[in-house]
Amino acid sequence: MSQLSITAAQAEWLTQHNVRDVELAFADVSGFPRGKTLPAQALIKGQELRIARAVAIQTCVGEFPDYRFYGENDPDVVLRPDFATLRPVPWAKTPRALVVCDNIDHDGSLSPLAPRSALKNILARYQARGWTPVVAPELEFYIFAAHADADQPYQAPALRTGRRESGFDAFSFSTLNDLEPFFDDLYRACTQLGIDTDTYVHEMGPSQFEINLKHGNALELADQTFLFKYALKEIGYQHGLNVVCMAKPLSGQPGSSMHLHQSVVDGQGNNVFSLADGEASPDFFHYIGGLQQYLPHLMPLFCPSPNSFRRFVKGLAAPVNVSWGVDNRSVGIRVPVSGPAARRVENRLPGCDANPYLSLAASLGAGLLGVEEKRSPTEAAVGNVFNSDDAATLPNTLDAACALMAAHDTAKRLFGQAFTDAYLAVKDIELSHYHNQITAWERQYLTTLA
Numbered sequence: 001m002s003q004l005s006i007t008a009a010q011a012e013w014l015t016q017h018n019v020r021d022v023e024l025a026f027a028d029v030s031g032f033p034r035g036k037t038l039p040a041q042a043l044i045k046g047q048e049l050r051i052a053r054a055v056a057i058q059t060c061v062g063e064f065p066d067y068r069f070y071g072e073n074d075p076d077v078v079l080r081p082d083f084a085t086l087r088p089v090p091w092a093k094t095p096r097a098l099v100v101c102d103n104i105d106h107d108g109s110l111s112p113l114a115p116r117s118a119l120k121n122i123l124a125r126y127q128a129r130g131w132t133p134v135v136a137p138e139l140e141f142y143i144f145a146a147h148a149d150a151d152q153p154y155q156a157p158a159l160r161t162g163r164r165e166s167g168f169d170a171f172s173f174s175t176l177n178d179l180e181p182f183f184d185d186l187y188r189a190c191t192q193l194g195i196d197t198d199t200y201v202h203e204m205g206p207s208q209f210e211i212n213l214k215h216g217n218a219l220e221l222a223d224q225t226f227l228f229k230y231a232l233k234e235i236g237y238q239h240g241l242n243v244v245c246m247a248k249p250l251s252g253q254p255g256s257s258m259h260l261h262q263s264v265v266d267g268q269g270n271n272v273f274s275l276a277d278g279e280a281s282p283d284f285f286h287y288i289g290g291l292q293q294y295l296p297h298l299m300p301l302f303c304p305s306p307n308s309f310r311r312f313v314k315g316l317a318a319p320v321n322v323s324w325g326v327d328n329r330s331v332g333i334r335v336p337v338s339g340p341a342a343r344r345v346e347n348r349l350p351g352c353d354a355n356p357y358l359s360l361a362a363s364l365g366a367g368l369l370g371v372e373e374k375r376s377p378t379e380a381a382v383g384n385v386f387n388s389d390d391a392a393t394l395p396n397t398l399d400a401a402c403a404l405m406a407a408h409d410t411a412k413r414l415f416g417q418a419f420t421d422a423y424l425a426v427k428d429i430e431l432s433h434y435h436n437q438i439t440a441w442e443r444q445y446l447t448t449l450a
């Protein structure tokens with residue numbers, strides 16, 4: 001899966017294309033790209049780069065939790081390139097490449113603080129059973145006009161007639177046509193980055209879109225999703241657009257999700273969720289049982305910011321429960337209609353703001369625990385269950401979600417104590433910043449009272 005050294009063909013390609021630098025990139029806990037840029041020839045010669053271990057657990061406001069979460073001596077990790085991900089940077093004017101890296105501790109092991117390590121460790125647990133997950137993320141995002149004043153609401157971009165979308169316009173083609181130059185460049189970038197896109201549509205909100213990635217290997221899809229979000233931003237900037245993966249950027253409008261479709265194949269490539277006769281297997285139900293039991297304990301990995309929880313509004317196709325059902329958008333765990341080979345589960349909880357490595361690791365980990373423990377799911381939901389009592393099974397703020405994560409050992413069992421403690425410490429800092437803000441709403445409505 002991972003490729004540890006550069007091939008002669010890759011070195012030749014870098015040289016032939018006059019690639020000056022290579023970004024050694026990895027996702028921090030927020031999913032933001034971080035790393036160092038190295039001259040291409042140095043990479044070819046095998047120069048090793050190190051970076052502070054703490055970078056993986058940088059907060060979204062650029063601070064770090066206490067030393068005890070990453071090492072009192074503030075140590076380094078090696079940025080070890082996975083050369084299977086070496087690609088040109090589509091938006092670079094001077095030829096540049098990028099390669100996704102693992103963070104390696106001094107003892108040669110994957111740093112438990114890095115999100116890519118968390119996913120690799122869960123995949124190793126599947127591998128130990130002779131199993132391989134197959135996943136497909138679906139990403140919703142908003143495209144806004146260029147925007148620099150964080151105090152002002154986002155605005156949809158001006159279209160051909162000067163009009164800006166303001167209402168719902170699901171599945172229309174007209175705005176896709178308006179934004180064709182952006183989408184053309186995005187598609188070109190995806191091809192260059194090895195991102196295998198499937199359908200794209202106008203989603204429900206004003207200037208909200210969805211692009212689905214083709215199903216495949218979980219590590220590859222996490223890398224692709226990480227790079228896709230990087231590409232969205234950069235291609236947007238080239239067109240004077242601000243592409244936003246926040247879960248709920250506009251009040252009163254639909255939020256943006258990152259639904260995760262998942263199935264598992266055995267060593268022969270057979271879907272373990274289906275029996276030979278085409279019926280659903282016991283493991284399929286155990287997997288769903290695991291999701292129902294453990295997803296609530298892992299919510300900060302699907303919904304990483306206070307804003308993430310604003311998405312969960314009844315009736316806007318965003319889940320508010322961990323019920324499961326077939327072909328049902330009022331549940332958190334949806335089973336799409338399919339034949340036996342494609343039998344899969346769709347975890348609808350993650351927002352587009354989720355880190356793809358962590359949300360995939362958490363979802364696959366919860367399902368695996370369900371299989372190992374032979375958990376039974378509830379009865380399948382029938383009809384619309386937005387108002388059912390199951391809603392109470394999910395925390396509805398980041399504060400409550402972190403408290404639930406801390407109160408259970410699920411995250412620790414899947415990702416270890418070091419990661420769990422560091423992640424919660426990061427969230428603690430981010431929440432304290434968030435709660436210290438005085439908002440426009442308070443200025444608007446509380447001044448007459450106080």
Ligand SMILES: NC(=O)CC[C@H](N)C(=O)O
Nearest residue numbers: 254255256257316317318
């Ligand atoms: N594509 C859909 O089903 C809509 C999902 C919805 N926008 C959400 O936030 O979850």
